[in-house]
Amino acid sequence: MQSLWHEHTANQFTTPLELRVYSSRLLGQEPALVLHGGGNTSVKTQVNNLFGEAEEILFVKGSGWDLETIEAAGFAPVKMDVLLSMAKLPELNDSDMVKYQRAAMIDPNAPNPSVEAILHAIIPFAFVDHTHADAIVTLTNTGSSSGSQGAANILQLFGKRVLVIPYVMPGFALAKQIYEMTQDIDWATIEGLVLMNHGLFTFSDDAKTAYENTIKLVTEAEAFIEASLCITAEAREEADEKPLEYCDDEINIDLIELAQIRKLVSAQKGSAQVALLNSSKGSCHIASHPMLHSIASRGPLTPDHVIRTKRIPAILNDDFDTELGHYAREYIEYFDRYQSGQTMLNYAPNFAIWQGKAAISFGKTVDQALIIEDITSHTFDAILTAEALGGYQALSPADIFAVEYWELEQAKLKKAASVSHKPLQGKIAMVTCAATPVGQAVVSHMEALGANVVELGEHLEFDNLDKCQEAAETAIIDYGGLDIVCCLGDDPSNLMLLRACEPFLAHGINPTVLCVNHGALPVMNHDSIKVLHLNCSSSQILVSADGTKLLVRKTNGEYPQTGIFNLLSAITMMLSSEYVPHEEGVTV
Numbered sequence: 001m002q003s004l005w006h007e008h009t010a011n012q013f014t015t016p017l018e019l020r021v022y023s024s025r026l027l028g029q030e031p032a033l034v035l036h037g038g039g040n041t042s043v044k045t046q047v048n049n050l051f052g053e054a055e056e057i058l059f060v061k062g063s064g065w066d067l068e069t070i071e072a073a074g075f076a077p078v079k080m081d082v083l084l085s086m087a088k089l090p091e092l093n094d095s096d097m098v099k100y101q102r103a104a105m106i107d108p109n110a111p112n113p114s115v116e117a118i119l120h121a122i123i124p125f126a127f128v129d130h131t132h133a134d135a136i137v138t139l140t141n142t143g144s145s146s147g148s149q150g151a152a153n154i155l156q157l158f159g160k161r162v163l164v165i166p167y168v169m170p171g172f173a174l175a176k177q178i179y180e181m182t183q184d185i186d187w188a189t190i191e192g193l194v195l196m197n198h199g200l201f202t203f204s205d206d207a208k209t210a211y212e213n214t215i216k217l218v219t220e221a222e223a224f225i226e227a228s229l230c231i232t233a234e235a236r237e238e239a240d241e242k243p244l245e246y247c248d249d250e251i252n253i254d255l256i257e258l259a260q261i262r263k264l265v266s267a268q269k270g271s272a273q274v275a276l277l278n279s280s281k282g283s284c285h286i287a288s289h290p291m292l293h294s295i296a297s298r299g300p301l302t303p304d305h306v307i308r309t310k311r312i313p314a315i316l317n318d319d320f321d322t323e324l325g326h327y328a329r330e331y332i333e334y335f336d337r338y339q340s341g342q343t344m345l346n347y348a349p350n351f352a353i354w355q356g357k358a359a360i361s362f363g364k365t366v367d368q369a370l371i372i373e374d375i376t377s378h379t380f381d382a383i384l385t386a387e388a389l390g391g392y393q394a395l396s397p398a399d400i401f402a403v404e405y406w407e408l409e410q411a412k413l414k415k416a417a418s419v420s421h422k423p424l425q426g427k428i429a430m431v432t433c434a435a436t437p438v439g440q441a442v443v444s445h446m447e448a449l450g451a452n453v454v455e456l457g458e459h460l461e462f463d464n465l466d467k468c469q470e471a472a473e474t475a476i477i478d479y480g481g482l483d484i485v486c487c488l489g490d491d492p493s494n495l496m497l498l499r500a501c502e503p504f505l506a507h508g509i510n511p512t513v514l515c516v517n518h519g520a521l522p523v524m525n526h527d528s529i530k531v532l533h534l535n536c537s538s539s540q541i542l543v544s545a546d547g548t549k550l551l552v553r554k555t556n557g558e559y560p561q562t563g564i565f566n567l568l569s570a571i572t573m574m575l576s577s578e579y580v581p582h583e584e585g586v587t588v
Contacts, residue, residue: 001219003212004029010208016045016126017059017072019207023127026211028067033131033218035378036371037066038304039199042120042128043207044080047106055106056080060120062111076113079104083121087179092172094408115408118175124187125203127210132199132302135221138382140196141301143393150393154194157224158217167196167395169402170304192217197395198302228389251284251357253277255476258360259507261320261352262480265362268324268348272426272509273362274452275480276369282380283359295387296353299394301379303403308372309379311400313359314349324349338401345404351376364426366452366479422450423576427509428475429484430454430501432462432494438564439488445568446486449575452479456497463493468500476504483508484575490519498522505529514574516567532574533585536567563588 004026013019020043027033027041042060049055057077061067065074082104086092092100094115101113114120120128139157140150154164163185168177178193191213193201202213262275289295297312311334314327331347351361351372359376363369386392394400429446433439435457443453454475462468475482482504487494498513505511506526515521516534524531566588573579574586 001030001032001215001222003215005208005211016043016207017075019043020059020075020127021070021072023129023207023211024061024067024070027129027131027214028070031374031378032134033214034067035132035375036308037064038302039067039129039131040114040116040120041067041130042075042114042117044121044126047077049106057106058083058117058121060117061114063114064111074111076101076110076117077106078113078117078121079106080121083118086172087118087122087175089176091176094171094406097172098408115171116175118172119178119201122175122179122182123193123201123203125210126205127207128201128203129210129214130199130201131214131218132304133214133218133221134301134378134382135218135225136194136200137197137301138225138385139221139389140194140198141382141393142386142389143391149390150196153224153389157220158191158194161190162192162194162217163190165193165195165198167198167399169399169406170198171406171408225385225389229385251279253357255473256503256507257320259476259481259504261316261354261360262362263507263509264320264324265348265352266426266509268328269346269362271364271421272424272483273364273480274366274369274426274428276361276363276366276373277477277480278359278361278373278377280358280377280380282377282384283353284357285384286380287353287358288356289384291387292353292355295383295392298383298392299397299400300375301382301394303395303400305375305379306400306404308350308375310350311397311404313376314352315355316352317355334397334401338398339405342405360480365450422448423572424484425450427451427483428454428479428481429486430456430471430475430482431486431488432456432491432497433488436488438567441564441568442486442488442571445571446484449572451484454478462497465496465500468493468497471497472500472504475501481508483510484512484514486514486516486571487518488516490517494518495522498524502526502529510577512575514571530581532581534567534570534574535585535587536563536570 010019010022013022020041024041027039033039040061042058044056044058046054047057058080059075059077061070062074062076078101086100098112101117116130139153142153143149151164154162165178165181168174191202200214200217202210202217204210204213258275258277262273265275266273286292286296293315296315299311300306300309314324316323327349328347335344349362351359353359361369361372361376363372383392424446427450429451431439431443431453434443434455443455446453456462456471462471472482482501485498485501485505502524506528511529513522513524513529513531514534517536518533521531521533570586570588
């Protein structure tokens with residue numbers, strides 16, 4: 001791993017907080033260190049209060065901020081004396097910890113401090129960097145059923161240069177454990193803290209040194225892993241053991257089956273989902289691993305990932321309905337085994353491994369699914385590496401449950417659930433004539449309603465059967481399914497396109513064909529597909545001032561924008577789940 005520190009750039013920053021922002025972003029730019037809000041950083045400095053008195057303040061990453069894009073406003077300023085006093089308490093529940101940390105902030109408009117704020121405070125250096133480095137966590141997660149070798153890996157690699165911290169729940173419990181473990185140590189003799197199954201802390205009074213200590217320790221871990229893999233491969237060769245081989249051929253995906261999987265998972269979740277196929281090498285290798293069921297059911301790389309991915313994936317083969325039902329029953333049993341009054345989360349998987357093919361990530365939005373894909377891709381690589389080193393070993397289900405149902409995480413989920421739901425969220429739509437002004441208005445409107453839209457701009461994009469088939473498959477490849485086809489105008493190729501889309505629409509969520517100013521409505525072979533008709537003007541002629549075809553025309557005292565507004569309003573109404581089709585269609 002290479003240092004990204006640029007001296008000329010760093011010299012432009014004059015305050016500790018400015019340097020903190022700079023080096024935090026350097027950490028956030030490297031996915032092998034932190035992913036999607038993971039990790040946290042801090043800086044200790046003095047601030048003059050209202051009375052002109054200097055106070056020691058910890059600026060620590062605020063909840064909800066990402067290190068890759070963090071700004072000064074993303075750091076919560078908390079009084080050091082309060083945090084240090086909290087570390088001395090014999091016990092403190094997490095809700096009270098959050099409350100008292102917030103009460104100790106000097107800016108009430110700042111975000112909530114990280115749950116690791118107390119831990120950052122007790123490390124006696126100005127700059128503290130915490131990452132979930134893949135190489136470090138891979139080593140700590142290496143072991144077998146007979147015992148963990150993770151701590152031995154760290155000891156062999158770093159010796160006494162780091163302090164190894166046994167896993168404990170993040171938050172006050174972790175801060176308290178480290179506070180007690182470090183009472184008699186000379187901090188100057190260690191370069192970092194390695195938290196088992198969790199990550200790495202480095203620190204210094206200099207921003208560059210703290211950052212480059214992270215890079216140095218992670219680079220050493222990467223080199224250790226590479227050397228160990230070579231030794232393992234040589235040992236297998238001497239023992240005449242056949243190395244594990246993976247098929248490098250392109251995977252063969254049945255797109256109809258992918259659409260079926262998406263529909264079944266959406267039904268379990270109670271809302272439309274996108275289903276993104278992860279065709280990375282690690283994903284395909286995991287899916288074809290002979291011990292797939294064993295290694296995929298051991299748990300996430302770090303416990304914080306469980307909020308995004310759940311503890312384990314669903315494993316699918318060919319009986320998707322039965323396999324997803326089995327996953328749901330096992331999740332309910334898992335919850336019942338460890339719950340103590342919490343409300344159960346949805347039992348559907350957040351990702352699945354399609355045996356012999358690849359992984360699939362699910363989400364209400366593409367962004368949600370991509371986050372899960374990123375996390376699982378890093379996890380797959382770590383699992384394969386750990387298996388080659390001696391075996392992948394995650395935390396116990398009880399430990400993972402404690403984080404998945406942590407009161408602080410539950411509060412975040414409830415807050416996210418309160419955000420208004422878009423009516424077409426998770427739906428996948430195809431719009432023809434999308435290159436026209438009206439087509440672009442329809443596309444933008446459907447995206448604003450939450451839909452993921454495949455745009456067909458010109459007639460030539462689907463003027464023969466092969467092109468129509470390719471257009472239909474694009475929706476499945478990009479999003480996992482197809483729910484809506486909106487045909488703008490009476491183009492003969494629309495019927496050919498609909499025939500190509502029909503097998504996928506049959507596995508869509510409330511599948512709908514909306515024909516706008518279409519001469520004759522198509523007849524679909526599948527009864528589940530609704531066909532709706534929308535007529536957008538009293539005239540069948542589509543005209544515009546510049547000759548471009550539009551679906552509305554200018555009339556006395558009426559602007560085209562008015563007609564477009566009416567068109568979009570009608571589309572919203574007709575695509576709503578409550579809409580009951582009229583035999584004669586709708587005219588606006």
